[in-house]
Amino acid sequence: MxxxxxxxxxxxxxxxxxxxxxxxxxxxxxxxxQTLVTFIFFATVTxxxxxxxxxxxxxxxxxxVHTNATLLICIAAALLVWVLSHRRFTHRSLLWFDAAxxxxxxxxxxxxxxxxxxxxxxxxxxxxLTACFGGIVRDLLAGEPSILMRxxxxxxxxxxxxxxxxxxxxxxxxxxxxxxxxxxxxxxRGLAIARGWKLPAYxx
Amino acid sequence: MxxxxxxxxxxxxxxxxxxxxxxxxxxxxxxxxQTLVTFIFFATVTxxxxxxxxxxxxxxxxxxVHTNATLLICIAAALLVWVLSHRRFTHRSLLWFDAAxxxxxxxxxxxxxxxxxxxxxxxxxxxxLTACFGGIVRDLLAGEPSILMRxxxxxxxxxxxxxxxxxxxxxxxxxxxxxxxxxxxxxxRGLAIARGWKLPAYxx
Amino acid sequence: MxxxxxxxxxxxxxxxxxxxxxxxxxxxxxxxxQTLVTFIFFATVTxxxxxxxxxxxxxxxxxxVHTNATLLICIAAALLVWVLSHRRFTHRSLLWFDAAxxxxxxxxxxxxxxxxxxxxxxxxxxxxLTACFGGIVRDLLAGEPSILMRxxxxxxxxxxxxxxxxxxxxxxxxxxxxxxxxxxxxxxRGLAIARGWKLPAYxx
Numbered sequence: 064m065x066x067x068x069x070x071x072x073x074x075x076x077x078x079x080x081x082x083x084x085x086x087x088x089x090x091x092x093x094x095x096x097q098t099l100v101t102f103i104f105f106a107t108v109t110x111x112x113x114x115x116x117x118x119x120x121x122x123x124x125x126x127x128v129h130t131n132a133t134l135l136i137c138i139a140a141a142l143l144v145w146v147l148s149h150r151r152f153t154h155r156s157l158l159w160f161d162a163a164x165x166x167x168x169x170x171x172x173x174x175x176x177x178x179x180x181x182x183x184x185x186x187x188x189x190x191x192l193t194a195c196f197g198g199i200v201r202d203l204l205a206g207e208p209s210i211l212m213r214x215x216x217x218x219x220x221x222x223x224x225x226x227x228x229x230x231x232x233x234x235x236x237x238x239x240x241x242x243x244x245x246x247x248x249x250x251x252r253g254l255a256i257a258r259g260w261k262l263p264a265y266x267x
Numbered sequence: 268m269x270x271x272x273x274x275x276x277x278x279x280x281x282x283x284x285x286x287x288x289x290x291x292x293x294x295x296x297x298x299x300x301q302t303l304v305t306f307i308f309f310a311t312v313t314x315x316x317x318x319x320x321x322x323x324x325x326x327x328x329x330x331x332v333h334t335n336a337t338l339l340i341c342i343a344a345a346l347l348v349w350v351l352s353h354r355r356f357t358h359r360s361l362l363w364f365d366a367a368x369x370x371x372x373x374x375x376x377x378x379x380x381x382x383x384x385x386x387x388x389x390x391x392x393x394x395x396l397t398a399c400f401g402g403i404v405r406d407l408l409a410g411e412p413s414i415l416m417r418x419x420x421x422x423x424x425x426x427x428x429x430x431x432x433x434x435x436x437x438x439x440x441x442x443x444x445x446x447x448x449x450x451x452x453x454x455x456r457g458l459a460i461a462r463g464w465k466l467p468a469y470x471x
Numbered sequence: 472m473x474x475x476x477x478x479x480x481x482x483x484x485x486x487x488x489x490x491x492x493x494x495x496x497x498x499x500x501x502x503x504x505q506t507l508v509t510f511i512f513f514a515t516v517t518x519x520x521x522x523x524x525x526x527x528x529x530x531x532x533x534x535x536v537h538t539n540a541t542l543l544i545c546i547a548a549a550l551l552v553w554v555l556s557h558r559r560f561t562h563r564s565l566l567w568f569d570a571a572x573x574x575x576x577x578x579x580x581x582x583x584x585x586x587x588x589x590x591x592x593x594x595x596x597x598x599x600l601t602a603c604f605g606g607i608v609r610d611l612l613a614g615e616p617s618i619l620m621r622x623x624x625x626x627x628x629x630x631x632x633x634x635x636x637x638x639x640x641x642x643x644x645x646x647x648x649x650x651x652x653x654x655x656x657x658x659x660r661g662l663a664i665a666r667g668w669k670l671p672a673y674x675x
Contacts (some may be wrong), residue, residue, distance in 0.1 A: 072335065095620065098670035102628040104603075104619070107596065115528065120319065120329050125528050130590040146675065183334040195308075199408065204607065204617055209408055211308070212299065219304040262302035265349065323535050324523065388539040392515065399512075403612065413612055415512070416503060423508040466506035469553065 066123070067178040069094050072238045073171055076245065077114070077126075080167030081133060085140035086108030086126045087160040091205050092141075099145055106141035107134060109201040117172050117193035121179045161198055161210070165221055166249035169194035170241050173225035174232070183229050190225020191218060194248075200254065215255035219262055224248030270327070271382040271387060275440050277375055280449065281318070281330075284371030285337060287400045289344035291364040292315030295409050296345075298358065303349055310345035311338060311406040321376050321397035325383045362460050365402055365414070369425055370453035373398035374445050377429035378436070387433050394429020398452075419459035423466055428452030480646045481579055484653065485522070485534075488575030489541060492605045493518030493548035495568040497612050500549075500561065504568070507553055510635070514549035515542060517609040519570075525580050525601035529587045566664050569606055569618070573629055574657035577602035578649050581633035591637050598633020600627060602656075621656040623663035627670060632656030 088109030092102040111127050111134075118125045127133035173190030181189060195211065195218060203210045210217055224244045231240035254260045292313030296306040315331050315338075322329045331337035377394030385393060399415065399422060406413045428448045435444035440447055458464045498519030500510040519535050519542075525535045535541035581598030589597060603619065603626060610617045618625055632652045639648035662668045 093673050096672045096674065098622075098627070098672055100624075100630055100670060101619065102673070103601070104626045108600075119323055119527055122328060122332075124530060128528060128530075128589050128593050130598075131590050134592045134596055145457065180334050181332050183333050184338045184436060188338055189332075192309070192312075203407065203611065204619055206616060206620065208410060211305065211408055212301070214302075216304075218308045219302070219673070222304055262304060263307070264300045264302055265297050266300065323527055324536060326532060326536075353635070385536050386539050388542045389536050392542055393536075407611065412614060415509065415612055415613065416505070418506075420508075423506070424513045426508055426511075466508060468504045468506055469501050469510070470504065 069175060069178055070177060070238050073174050073241055076138070076167045076171045076241060078136065080164050080171060081110045081114070082111070082136055082140055083160045083167070084164035085137040086144060087143040087157050087164060087198070088201050089144035090154075090157040091161065091201055091207070091234040093144055094157075095205055099141070102141040102145050103138050105201060106144075107129045107137040108204065109197045110137040110140065112197035112200045113168050113172065113193035113195070114197075114198045116196045117175065117189055120192075121176050121181055123175070123179055155256075159253075162220075162256060163169040164197065164251060165217075165252055166224060168197070168244040169221040169224040169248050170228050173228045173244075174241060177218065177229065177232055183233060187225045190228065191221045194221040194225070214259075214261045214264065216251055216260055216262060217255065220248045220252035220255065223251055273379060273382055274442050277378050277445055279373045280375045280445060282340065282370050284375060285314045285318070286302065286340055287364045287371070288317070289341040290348060291361050291402070292369060292405050293345040293348035293357075294361040294364065295405055295411070297348055297369055298361075303345070305446070306345040306349050306401055307342050307415055309405060309408065310348075311341040312408065313401045314341040314344065316401035316404045317376065317397035318371050320400045321379065321393055324393065324396075325385055327379070327381050327383055336463035359460075364456075366424075366453060366456040366460060368401065369398045369421075370428060372390065372401070372451045373425040373428040373452050374432050374449040377432045377448075378445060381433065381436055387437060391426070391429045391433045395425045398425040398429070418463075418465045418468065420455055420464055420466060421459065424452045424456035427455055476504075477583060478646050481582050481649055484575045484579045484649060486544065487574060488572050488579060489518045489522070490544055490548055491568045491575070492521070492572035493545040494552060495565050495572060495606070496609050497552035498562075498565040498568065499609055499615070501552055502565075503613055503630040510549040510553050511546050513609060513612065514552075515545040516612065517572075517605045518548065520605035520608045521576050521580065521601035521603070524604045525597055528597065529584050529589055531579060531583070531587055544667055545659035555673065559586065561666040563664075567661075570628075570657060570660040570664060572605065573602045573625075573660055574653045576605070577632040577656050578628040578636050578653040581636045581652075584651060585637065585640055590674070595630070595633045595637045598636065599629045602629040602633070622667075622669045622672065624659055624668055624670060625663065628656045631659055 088105035172193035176189035228244035292309035376397035380393035432448035496513035580601035585598035636652035
């Protein structure tokens with residue numbers, strides 16, 4: 064099978080998403096007073112979880128299996144959080160790293176799915192699922208209430224970004240589409256964290 | 268790879284399973300007072316979760332990735348539950364939609380596995396796993412106690428249906444086998460819901 | 472695709488890992504006072520969960536899908552636990568069966584990954600993830616706190632074993648590498664169970 068190539072800007076977005084999700088996993092391990100090995104485990108599962116699900120679903124080779132670099136990034140992120148003082152990583156910082164990962168992965172996930180010939184609606188869904196999956200698994204493993212169930216915008220930010228990217232890509236907009244989409248997700252999720260923005264909940 | 272074709276009756280069973288599981292996911296989102304986006308997320312994960320796991324395990328292309336229709340069904344199911352009054356969807360109705368999904372998916376899962384050349388015992392297991400997986404993920408994400416651990420017949424109904432279908436298919440019985448198997452699961456699970464039927468639990 | 476062949480000693484390790492993980496799943500079902508069908512479900516998910524994830528990640532056909540033998544081993548393990556008196560299976564015995572599964576699967580997982588051409592760091596990670604995944608899913612389904620979060624050495628024992636195996640294999644050591652690596656994991660995890668050995672936890 065000949066694999067499609069993605070532009071370098073998107074590949075950078077991928078590494079960025081891995082690193083910030085890995086940091087968010089390690090911060091949760093720190094909150095839970097775990098050992099260094101568990102730091103690495105949480106960083107890795109959070110960092111590569113979403114992309115792994117995406118690759119399995121679209122039938123791509125899982126991206127971290129044939130290279131050493133990806134896991135070494137996750138291990139480095141875990142060591143970084145371990146070495147730096149706990150005071151610098153509050154639960155709020157976890158939310159911000161998670162937001163950056165959400166923005167990067169929702170865009171990159173949709174882009175990779177389109178590159179593999181996935182239909183538009185599932186390509187957008189692929190962005191959402193893969194942006195949210197790392198954080199969902201991180202919370203499940205730690206026994207935390209899922210970030211999914213919090214009232215502020217979360218899935219919505221990912222859906223905005225991946226839907227926007229698919230629309231812009233179908234309209235023929237070039238690499239700048241990725242930047243616009245990722246920024247949109249980060250701003251919306253950022254407002255949710257900073258100002259508690261939320262969608263109306265079901266109340267019937 | 269040339270993909271095997273399944274008879275139209277089974278394809279209908281598949282769409283039916285997706286829709287009713289999607290409704291059950293949306294009802295749980297309603298119970299949890301979530302937003303519309305989370306309704307869609309829950310409906311989708313519950314609707315396609317089991318079939319996704321089945322396709323990954325048997326090495327089939329994941330069924331919803333190359334078409335827009337499947338996810339649009341899940342989105343429609345979520346909108347339907349959102350629009351209709353909450354009073355029409357109690358926790359009991361969630362159980363009945365889940366039961367219909369269980370019956371459809373345990374049969375269809377075993378049939379698709381056999382069509383892809385899976386051995387008989389794992390083909391029956393494929394029916395069980397895929398019928399139960401959507402509901403398991405739905406409950407995990409919502410932080411609900413898993414439907415698996417309830418005392419009434421649940422896995423058993425799925426095992427009955429997929430085991431029966433594999434036996435009938437090996438005996439050369441035609442499409443009616445799917446109807447018989449799905450009905451058997453629905454009746455057994457229905458009696459479990461309505462009358463509390465259960466298997467004896469371990470008590471040594 | 473021509474599949475690589477693994478030496479018979481490793482195949483035995485695989486069956487051993489399946490059986491002991493299946494027993495650990497059935498013991499947890501017994502603790503939770505479940506039915507026979509749920510015993511089988513838990514035994515199967517725990518027995519084949521780790522290897523299934525490994526095979527999906529490395530792009531191998533899922534090992535239990537084209538044979539009846541693997542699932543019959545899991546069913547037999549569940550029946551065995553059901554028939555024998557509960558008194559013989561305390562929570563402590565669950566930990567020991569889990570330790571044996573951890574040792575067997577961390578080694579076998581790394582070996583199968585190397586045989587499929589996976590890079591060294593992810594091959595070691597494959598051993599860890601797949602050794603831990605069966606037990607993680609077992610605990611999640613049962614609503615137990617994850618074995619991951621316990622203070623004693625767990626992921627560490629798996630990481631030691633799969634890392635050691637990859638190093639020995641790269642150094643050209645033959646089948647004895649598997650024995651050495653599996654024993655190392657079992658001894659470390661055993662000391663964690665018997666004497667409460669742990670790594671220092673994060674305390675900044």
